[in-house]
Amino acid sequence: MDGDLSSTATPPLEGCGPALADQLSLPKPLRQRVFEYVRGQGRTARSDISRALGISPGSATTLTADLIRANLIREVADPERGQGRGRPRVALEIVPEAGHVIGIKLGDDRHTAALSDFAGRLICDLTLPASTKARPSYQIVDEIGALLTGLLEKAGKTLRDVSGIGIGMVGIVDHAQGIVHWSPLLDSTDQAFGAAVEERFGLPVALENDANMLTLSELWFGAGRVKSDFAVVTLEKGVGMGLVLNNQLYRGSFGMGLELGHTKVQMEGALCRCGQRGCLEAYISDDALTREAATVLNLAPDTDGPASTMAALYQQAAAGHAPALRIFQRAGRFLALGLSNVVQLFDPALLILSGERMTYEFMYADHLSADVQALVLSQNKMPCKIEIRGHRDLHWARGATARALADMTDRLFNTETPA
Amino acid sequence: MDGDLSSTATPPLEGCGPALADQLSLPKPLRQRVFEYVRGQGRTARSDISRALGISPGSATTLTADLIRANLIREVADPERGQGRGRPRVALEIVPEAGHVIGIKLGDDRHTAALSDFAGRLICDLTLPASTKARPSYQIVDEIGALLTGLLEKAGKTLRDVSGIGIGMVGIVDHAQGIVHWSPLLDSTDQAFGAAVEERFGLPVALENDANMLTLSELWFGAGRVKSDFAVVTLEKGVGMGLVLNNQLYRGSFGMGLELGHTKVQMEGALCRCGQRGCLEAYISDDALTREAATVLNLAPDTDGPASTMAALYQQAAAGHAPALRIFQRAGRFLALGLSNVVQLFDPALLILSGERMTYEFMYADHLSADVQALVLSQNKMPCKIEIRGHRDLHWARGATARALADMTDRLFNTETPA
């Protein structure tokens, strides 16, 4: 409000520089870094570890010996053995049986769970239908119980084999405290949902916003692994977003998802179900499209619910019906506009599109990437790559296993931040 | 493009988890963390250091003794001495004379430099007029020379007293390499500008996009010190933005600023000087306002250049001239829309508005914050705080001193990342 440089916003604060201790500076133990490097590579030799982590060969020997003794990694016959000139490298890999984790995506009308081994490999998965109504949290805990039972039975394991659970769900989630401030699945707010699940099954539980889980899935298993900054946009009922910035999942200050769907693409624009005007969702959500479709297709908007209207609209568009096609095209243009804003603001190296609605991908994909690039100021710079990914529930659930794995690893080397 | 989970985007990559070594995991030496803590606090006791950094009291003694021996910190008579019960705490502070740095903001029509001591305190500053034309880089190096000479003379110092320079400038800047890919100040592209300045004055130079410098200024000296996530929006000729996320300055993938000014606020909207349509800048920049002002004020748009037209428009609005007022109000609404998108996408804890154009703050400030909140989906969450800050060039230059200080500190404890 002024030009005064000497005063700071909080009077008692003297000195200068960032005042918050960045948790970044507390280093992970070297042993954990070795372990994570091996997991990241899948298979490596000690000499690689030493080079990649900048530690002495001697340390590599000592540390890997520790990990081998703890039965976390093991030596393995290397197929590439005998390629080079000197002494052959001894490949190391994670012991997959060292532990298992379960990742769960709680959805609007179905839940999916995935069982993963310690190396991050998918072992087994299961999807069960669920209610579409808001309900008390103990009921959802029950549903998780059914999911776990089914999954473990299918895999021939027991709960004792599992060392952690990750859960992704829609809503406002405090990942650090395991509290669900709000979710369409729950009939009350500010639930200590993580603690409830922990107590019920006696396992550590990590809770996370579902868009974040999908983002973690890309960071751990997808194209995001080799990018330091990327965005994931999900098209489902709503439009969600997750971000990885500086190699870290960015969650925002208030734990509510990053709401791309409610960014404004038009001043005083179309009315959105959130009550605002001009939201992106007001132009590209199912509701918006079905509203328009009702006119074009001469359908009552609510004959069989929006899903069937969408299907009909899609069918007509695919068959070449011009008005139907134009509805999709217009939605595509608005989507491109919204995405271009993301690219302009974050300058990510990669933008991943995912979610149920990308079923209609051939409607969007053709021009979408070009449309976005055209809307972005590109001063000789490399354009942001746009990828369209699958939309299966399993992706979400795998993201949850990633989160569970990360937590489990931290616990193993006790670096975890106590909640 | 598919639902296949087993294949990764880059075939040779096995394993799972983030593949990029986050530079975060290489820890700063404890000695440096102590030093930075002292600088951050301004004045602290050893016992505080031990508690805050989670190290043993013994280590605090040893480390501070080292720093005292190196003449980087010193004991000081504490005004609060003798408050408590037990042995009084001995206050420690940075030795301000241990070093000096200079921060420079290179502007469109003037340059500003600031001299700061090792404790981050401003000692002296100087602004000189500059050309408004693009010119070769050696000429700008000359201008920097004049700036340094003037500043040092004013302060009674010599170049030998200075241990680092930070420079902020408009354009596409590679901060790691010190290369200016493009800038309106330079008549050619991809200049190794940092190296040129380094060679000329024999001092380490840090180059940075100017919006980032301003953001650093808030992170080091302003309200951002105690926030882990915040955004800084600058209103000058263009609309710029800087972000601190997870306690770190976020620079984007391509080193070009985060272009809030060219996010789209309207499909097929007003034409922007960048060639696109619907950019925020097309609604709130000087050019846009003067174009409208020309109509209202019956002025030829180019009588004395846009600056004088702006001044006239502002005067009329302040005097209550309704059409002039409406021009500002409309611009304010679009600004609010653009800001609401930032808040919606990043969920920052704080949004700081700064820059020359905030001179007209009383035009904007009244409703701006409320307008933004009204446009943001707020599901019971604490609203993002919006602050309007001064706009003096000095803020930029101080940000540059912060960057120079950070680099100098890294060098001192040799943690620096070799370019």
Add this chain to the structure above:
DNA sequence: GCAATTAATTTAGGTCTTGAAAATATGGAC
């Protein structure tokens, strides 16, 4: 076979850091 080459291990030594006890410097009770 022998040199060259690369990988892994051993070992001695150095640098940090901690933990516990001791020393220090005060305020307050009597």
Add this chain to the structure above:
DNA sequence: GTCCATATTTTCAAGACCTAAATTAATTGC
């Protein structure tokens, strides 16, 4: 004033951790 409670700081031995350099190991090319 003396003594005790309290809080800060220092001392110092013990140990964790890592590195450097030398050594051992396992190959290929000639």
